[in-house]
Amino acid sequence: MTIYSGPVFDMCKRQFDITADYLSIPEDERRRLLYPKRAIAVSCPIHRDDGSIAVFEGYRVQHHLTLGPTKGGTRFSQHVDIGEVAALAVWMSWKCALAGLPYGGAKGGVTVDAASLSARELEALSRRYMVEMIPFVGPRTDIMAPDMGTNEQVMAWFMDTYSMYQGHTVNEIVTGKPVASGGTEGRREATGLGVAHLVGRALDRLGIAASGSTAIIQGFGNVGSVAAVALCERGLKIIGIGDHSAAYFDPRGLDIASALKHAVQHGRLSGFSSELEIAPDQLLLQTCDVLVPAALERVITENNVAKLKCRILAEGANGPTTPEADALLDLRRDEVFVIPDILCNSGGVIVSYFEWLQGQQQFLWGKEQVLQQLYDILDRTFSRVVTRAASEKISFRAAALAIGVEKVRSAKLTRGLFP
The missing domain is CATH 3.40.50.720 (NAD(P)-binding Rossmann-like Domain)
Known part of the structure; x- marks a missing residue:
């Protein structure tokens, strides 16, 4: 039995099983590679503009922390559920490993129709969600980013809320922030x-x-x-x-x-x-x-x-x-x-990595440097996928997933199982 279910997670699991079969990964390793390290479900109560109280369900799934902190977006959508969020976290893990980023995958979300909220209600929900997540996130644990239904402003509210609880500005807790609040040129695009x-x-x-x-x-x-x-x-x-x-x-x-x-x-x-x-x-x-x-x-x-x-x-x-x-x-x-998706749409997390680095170093890059570094990583990753697909006579998706899964598996094997 598992809490992770639904068509999106079933699809994610099927992709992994196909890749694990191709790589001849032993059965006793597979659950550790696939299933998330941690899943958090929270209630997010807010005051509506009419004076009533509404409670929204929020989630965060952290797939693995073997290579570094987890990284992933937070979406506000009516269709968010734990299975979908978990699948997106797993895909983010393979994506980061494929691009060579020192991250595991994460994803979060709140089940809400964001368009039905006023600006004040959206801010209240954003801040409440981050308050509930503070025990589980951090710039060395889990870094959030925008996704469907969220944007730069929501990330600024996340960052401000976390920083108020820490007593100092921690702009590297999220990426995809406005440039004026420590974001990076080129992240939105x-x-x-x-x-x-x-x-x-x-x-x-x-x-x-x-x-x-x-x-x-x-x-x-x-x-x-x-x-x-x-x-x-x-x-x-x-x-x-x-x-x-x-x-x-x-x-x-x-x-x-x-x-x-x-x-x-x-x-x-x-x-x-x-x-x-x-x-x-x-x-x-x-x-x-x-x-x-x-x-x-x-x-x-x-x-x-x-x-x-x-x-x-x-x-x-x-x-x-x-x-x-x-x-x-x-x-x-x-x-x-x-x-394939874990290559094609990886530009966002790659530039998020650059934003995270800049936040830690307090050294800002120009847009030209950001984009040149982005294209360099994409070119290297594209070439690796195409080369492997050709040499092993497999599809580009199979090659991309194999590279990502292999890297995470290798890291887990070399670190061992604690305690």
Whole structure:
């Protein structure tokens, strides 16, 4: 029996089992590698603006601390549960190990519709959540970051709350803060820029010119919108975009600047156009050179994977492809170049690492240095994944997961089991 359940954790476990089988990891090691070190569930009561008291459920899962502190985002979403949070923490572990970062994975969240909260209520919930987490987090234990439903302002409230309890400013307790509060240049855009950079590497490898190539972005939040703008700057034509409210498609190309302006003003894409709207479930299935799922987990399944008409699948979201769909994609390895999620969306945690370093050293980097270091790490990691996949004749996802799991396993074996 386990507290970790649900479709997202089941998917995460299935991915791990496939990787463990490939690496011939003994059965008695597997549970220690997969299951989290610690899971915290808390109640977060706040005063609503009408004077009533509301209680929200909060979670934090720390997968392992073998390589260093844990690292991961905190999301405010109606759909947060312990199984989903645990799966995201596990994926973050493999992601950090793959990129060579001295972290284990973590994830947190509060089950709430953040859009239903006033600004004061959002601040109250943010501070209360951090208060409940103080016994379990710290700059050498677990470092938080933004995720779905949270942003730079929420991170500033987290940091301020933790610092007030410590009696001095501890800005390295969170990353993704405003630059004015100790954040780093380039952090907000890092994940989306990383996606675009790796798409560029894939295009080069396939011998496809970026100029004139087409791309579809599913998910137009921070990751998807930044990736869309960066791909446009590389010469690609964005022919499809979508979010939770609407999807739009035009083979002639969409005006991304106007779409971004609309999304910022209204908080959603709905209403952007009355002529170009397409059913959201059809957006992924349109013909394009580059498809970027940058929204939720499990959007590419065994039911639609055969209908994908892209040359490159760049996974900006965590876990967008189910294992069943991945097995079918593997049969199309020569047709679809997959940049797996733990590589494709790792830009955010890489630049978070830079922010953490700067916070500890009290030495700030410029944006140019941040991005150059980001692209250097992405290039090295991309090359390692591609080289291993070619040498062992496996998929890029299998290669990426194998590298990540091997590193964590090796660290656990060399440190031993205490006491």
